[in-house]
Amino acid sequence: MRTVGVEEELLLVDPDSGEPRAQQSAVLARAAQDDPGQDVFQKELFGQMLEFATHPQTDMADLGAEIVHCRKEAARLAGEIGCAVAALATSPLPVTPTIVAHERYRWMTGQYGMTAQEQLICGCHAHVSVASDEEGVAVLDRIRPWLPVLCALSANSPFWHGRDTGYVSYRSRVQRRWPQTGPNELFGSAERYHRLVRDMLASGVVLDSGMLYFDARLSARYPTVELRVADVCLRAETTVLVATLARALVETAARDWRAGRPPLDHSVNLLKLAGWQAARSGLGQDLLDPVTMLPRPAVEVLGSLLEHTGDALADSGDAAFVAEAVAELLRRGNGAHEQRLLMERTGSLRHVVTECVRRTQD
DSSP states (O other): OOOEEEEEEEEEEOTTTOOBOOOHHHHHHHHHHHOTTOOSEEOOSBTTEEEEEOOOBSSHHHHHHHHHHHHHHHHHHHHTTTOEEEOOSSOSSOOOOOBOOOHHHHHHHHHHTHHHHTOOOOEEEEEEEOSSHHHHHHHHHHHGGGHHHHHHHHOOBOEETTEEOSOSBHHHHHHTTSTTEEOOOOOOSHHHHHHHHHHHHHTTSSSSGGGOEESEEEOSSSSEEEEEEEEOOSSHHHHHHHHHHHHHHHHHHHHHHHTTOOOOOOOHHHHHHHHHHHHHHTTSSEEEOTTTOSEEEHHHHHHHHHHHTHHHHHHHTOHHHHHHHHHHHHHHOOHHHHHHHHHHHHOOHHHHHHHHHHHHHO
């Protein structure tokens, strides 16, 4: 059974006003005070963010329990300094981001200028174990057209600094401002993947391999494929759904590779259009079908994803959970839908944030 680990980035906010607060250092200090050796909560680019990472898990119920625990711990630590955490992929309210004092972050600010300063966005990254770099690159080649569907499922960033963007995942559009993001052409081998990494590092445009913000990549630290397209999800159960589908996609791709089935040879330009469409309308309208790259109702594309990964989900025992979770997500809507409903009902972005603080921990 492949292991799955999740990294989630949370927004630190004032519990009353909903405005982001640059309290990351204080929260990390409290975490270190409680447990000097803790490695769950981690430093991020902006003081208004807090990241945590789960342990690798094989059982999705265990993964869900750890995500809930980490969110509650983050809320407790933030609450002890008069702050709160919200699983929001962008700030609905205006904010002036505060870049954390760190040599690497200073380099990024000097190198990328305004682009770096605009990146107060919160994502969800799923790490799925692979047996080798060859298997990992074969997986990367085969999951490319399915990644926009995960973006649509997780979409949780309709507002940006006081305005409705017209997108459901504006985070993914902001992230595209980096020069080293998005989908890749087919690699075909681990050697070609690593050659691209070496060439990009030699260019001097990026500092290290951790700055290669591909939609999916080989992790520089773990024997995993890292899927990076998802917004941080408002509800923990949506995070578990994304992680479960990520593992099923990786397992399906690895099986196809071993069976000699080639990847779909879609161009990067088409994949960019599919990512844009997912970020624009999410589950509300059409997505681009991962096989044909033609418009198709989102619910039908979701059905194709479940069919594509059906054997892997059945073998891992996750098929029933995924079917139920997808049905619930379609009934309730993703985080972007919930945020817009809150805004329609209250007319207050402040209320949107404070209510999302509560839903983050539900």
